[in-house]
Amino acid sequence: MPRWKALPDELDPQVREFVEVMRRVVDRAGLSVAAVADRTGYGRPSWERYLHGRLLAPKGAVVALAEVTGTPVVHLVTLWELAERAWSGAENRHAHGAAATAGTLPARALPGRFGPPPAPLPSGGGTPGPGARTGGAGRRRTTLLLAAVVGAAGVAAGAFFLTGGRDPQTPGVVESPSPSAVTPRVLPSGVRCGGSDCTGRDAETTGCSGGLAATATTATVGATRVEVRYSRACGAAWGRITPAGPGDTVTVTAGSVLRTGHVSGPGATIAYTPMVAVNSADEATACAVLASGQQGCTP
DSSP states (O other): OOSSOOOOTTSOHHHHHHHHHHHHHHHHHTOOHHHHHHHHSSOHHHHHHHHTTSSOOOHHHHHHHHHHHTOOHHHHHHHHHHHHHHHHHHHHHHHHHHHHHHTTOOGGGSTTTTOSOOOOOOOTTOOOOTTOOOHHHHHHHHHHHHHHHHHHHHHHHHHHHHTTTSOTTOTTOOOOOOGGGSOOOOOOTTOOOOGGGGTTSOTTTTTOSGGGOEEEEEEEETTEEEEEEEETTTTEEEEEEESOOTTOEEEEEETTEEEEEEOOSTTOOOEEOOOEEOSSGGGEEEEEEOTTSOEEEOO
């Protein structure tokens, strides 16, 4: 039985080549997916997705894979950059295609919402019914009457929406907007959380890392680099330290919320925390406490 499943047919050629190279790197090192996860510090579910073409590996995972397998980092990162551009382009094309499809409904798909259209007024040559006004004066009166009705309806509707449907004469009533009126966060394709929903969750498995994340602030503790990683798309931040070893700890703090991360297993060289929700990267601080006793935080 082959070790790897066939990659999806719709996968971009650049992404396909990158995934196949990663598979060969893992095979040459004689590692299982579980061993790769333990040694790189990225979870096994994440590596299952990376190596089966369901999710593009983030740059940090690619660098970690190169380090634990002795593969030239430049080679893997170059292939990753090409794959990342292809992956982002495919997502953009998919989004534009979905928007275009949604916009192709013909105008006649909207009938009936406000009832059937009014029947046309009789034109010249028709016979007016009993009691119908005739002549220019009658038509002018009819036009003025319709304009007055429409104007009154517009004023009433405006007052209704401005007052939230309450009596505009009621004094001292100030209403807050309904929670349902708040516009929800629009998440990019593949992202599984946003804002407070991300707190305590893994940046890799939720799709918040990779090309959607960037290092906001850094500090150095001994030979270890401490980072605040921030994803604007997810509205969340997390702490990361590299290289990391057994006994090293990293924390991220935003206000009163704190999350802690440790090295995931033997051979791992990266440790990162679960996420915390933030409005901007400035709200988060990452700290490292090393097994040697050294410690320090980002600015």
